[in-house]
Amino acid sequence: NAGVTQTPKFQVLKTGQSMTLQCAQDMNHEYMSWYRQDPGMGLRLIHYSVGAGITDQGEVPNGYNVSRSTTEDFPLRLLSAAPSQTSVYFCASSPDRVAYEQYFGPGTRLTVT
Amino acid sequence: DAKTTQPPSMDCAEGRAANLPCNHSTISGNEYVYWYRQIHSQGPQYIIHGLKNNETNEMASLIITEDRKSSTLILPHATLRDTAVYYCIVRPAYNQGGKLIFGQGTELSVKP
Numbered sequence: 001n002a003g004v005t006q007t008p009k010f011q012v013l014k015t016g017q018s019m020t021l022q023c024a025q026d027m028n029h030e031y032m033s034w035y036r037q038d039p040g041m042g043l044r045l046i047h048y049s050v051g052a053g054i055t056d057q058g059e060v061p062n063g064y065n066v067s068r069s070t071t072e073d074f075p076l077r078l079l080s081a082a083p084s085q086t087s088v089y090f091c092a093s094s095p096d097r098v099a100y101e102q103y104f105g106p107g108t109r110l111t112v113t
Numbered sequence: 114d115a116k117t118t119q120p121p122s123m124d125c126a127e128g129r130a131a132n133l134p135c136n137h138s139t140i141s142g143n144e145y146v147y148w149y150r151q152i153h154s155q156g157p158q159y160i161i162h163g164l165k166n167n168e169t170n171e172m173a174s175l176i177i178t179e180d181r182k183s184s185t186l187i188l189p190h191a192t193l194r195d196t197a198v199y200y201c202i203v204r205p206a207y208n209q210g211g212k213l214i215f216g217q218g219t220e221l222s223v224k225p
Contacts, residue, residue, distance in 0.1 A: 004156075033212065042200060042215035043157065058212060090156050092213075100147070102213060104156030 001026050004105035006091050012111045013081040021076040021108050023091030031094045032074040033058070033102070034066065036087040043090060049074055050097050081112045117201045122220045125195075131188040133219050135201030138182040143205050146177060147213070148186045150197040157200065157215075160186065191223045 007022045025032065033048035035058075045058030049068040063085060065077040074093075078085060088109050094102040118136040125131040137146065148160040161168055161175045163184070168175045174187040188195055200218040 035215075042217050043213075045212050045214065048212055059214070092156070100145070100162045101159040102157075104158070107154070107156055 003027065004091055004093050004103050006089075006105040006108050008108060009106070010109050012113065013078075014113055015082060017081050018077070018079050019081065021078075021089055021091075021110070023074045023076065023105060024072050025074075025093040025103070026072065027093065027095075027103070028071060029093035029103075030071065030096045031099065031102075032068070033092045034064070034074070034076045035090045035092065036060065036085075037090065037107075038087050046076065046089075083112045086110060086112045117203055117216050119199075119201055119216065119219045121217065122222070124222050124224060125188075125191045127193060127223055127225050128190055131191040131195065131221055131223070133186040133188075133199050133201075133221065134183065135186070136183045137201070137203045140181050140203050141205070144203045145205070146175065146181075146184050147202040147204065148173070148175065149200045149202065149213075149215075150195075151200070151218070152194075152197040160199075191221075193223050193225065195221065196223045197221060 004025045030051045034046040035043040037043045044060050046064050047066040049055045052068050052071050055066050088107050090107050091105040092102045145162050145164050147162040149157040151157045161173050163175045177184045198218040198220050200215050
């Protein structure tokens with residue numbers, strides 16, 4: 001199993017551009033989530049999904065959209081990037097929402113200029 | 114979810130036990146204590162969890178006080194590769210979203 005994969009590893013955007021951060025898992029996990037991590041801070045939850053077709057907001061959802069059309073994929077969309085969205089983004093998955101262990105991807109480092 | 118308090122940083126000598134404390138004085142009866150760690154630039158990694166009994170696995174031990182208001186993660190023989198930020202998280206086992214709320218964590222430096 002590849003586990004949780006994220007692409008790209010690095011990305012630079014200009015203010016106002018849009019892009020999609022990709023997240024995929026091959027463990028048939030129902031639960032997937034997106035976090036962002038800013039320098040010197042812990043991780044903050046952006047959006048999560050408890051199964052295909054079901055998504056919900058986390059702590060910091062503004063400026064981000066998600067959808068979950070398949071079990072494997074959970075893309076994060078930035079519709080109009082802002083400098084405040086410069087961060088490292090982590091995707092995570094677990095077998096279900098009550099599972100004890102979540103598996104994290106390697107992260108995408110995004111810079112918005 | 115209950116809030117946790119951890120020291121911002123700790124040092125430990127290689128080969129010695131690292132004891133990382135966490136205060137969670139507002140924990141509810143149905144909330145578990147989880148520990149994750151994040152090695153520099155990598156995604157967080159699950160370590161261990163517990164409800165009220167002490168727990169041990171191949172990575173660490175978790176000691177939870179009888180009143181459940183605090184806990185200690187123990188790495189019995191710390192190595193340089195254990196240098197990381199350690200997060201203590203409290204959440205219900207059956208919360209609606211399965212979400213983890215990360216605090217600031219403790220930055221553990223293991224020194225030779």
